[in-house]
Amino acid sequence: MAHPTLFWAxxxxxxVSSTLGTSDVPFIVAHKKxxxxxxxxGAERVSVSIHIYNQGSSTAYDVSLTDDSWSQDVFDIVSGNxxxxxxxxxxxxxxxxxxxxxxxxxxxxxxxxxxxTFRIPTKAAxxxxxxxxxxxxxxxxxxxxxxxxxxxxxxxxKYGSLISVLSIVFLFVYLIVTPSKSNAAKGSKKKR
Numbered sequence: 296m297a298h299p300t301l302f303w304a305x306x307x308x309x310x311v312s313s314t315l316g317t318s319d320v321p322f323i324v325a326h327k328k329x330x331x332x333x334x335x336x337g338a339e340r341v342s343v344s345i346h347i348y349n350q351g352s353s354t355a356y357d358v359s360l361t362d363d364s365w366s367q368d369v370f371d372i373v374s375g376n377x378x379x380x381x382x383x384x385x386x387x388x389x390x391x392x393x394x395x396x397x398x399x400x401x402x403x404x405x406x407x408x409x410x411x412t413f414r415i416p417t418k419a420a421x422x423x424x425x426x427x428x429x430x431x432x433x434x435x436x437x438x439x440x441x442x443x444x445x446x447x448x449x450x451x452x453k454y455g456s457l458i459s460v461l462s463i464v465f466l467f468v469y470l471i472v473t474p475s476k477s478n479a480a481k482g483s484k485k486k487r
Contacts, residue, residue: 328346355383410424
């Protein structure tokens, strides 16, 4: 008798999950990316870009982005703002926000995810989403200048055997496909 009860419980769970899976709500996914740029003056700038996607099936309204992980003791804002807001983000839409900072102090920096708040028409409370965190940034680190052919040595060491095999195969195919000059000379001579 336990089997029919289990069957009906699984059927009810399936029906409930399918109705929740097709609900008409926005689903916000945000990706935060930071890159370091060393200037000739020795200063270092951090370029931050945040991409906000709406993967849901309805529009998100009153979308607001706040990225407060950049301390004013460590960074100066060069261009842009660390926060922004938009009226709406349609289903399947994308919003992009960028800003640039200049580092003041040397050290390893761990940035927190950005916070995105948005409103759903069916709910009174604002919803929150978080961006992906960034990898630790080694700001103003002492980097040794890379030698000119260092990257070529690394590539050759890593892919050298593959390059040699491909060049042998290419040479073999080239020799098979191209006609030899002696056969071409024999074919062009007229027989008397």
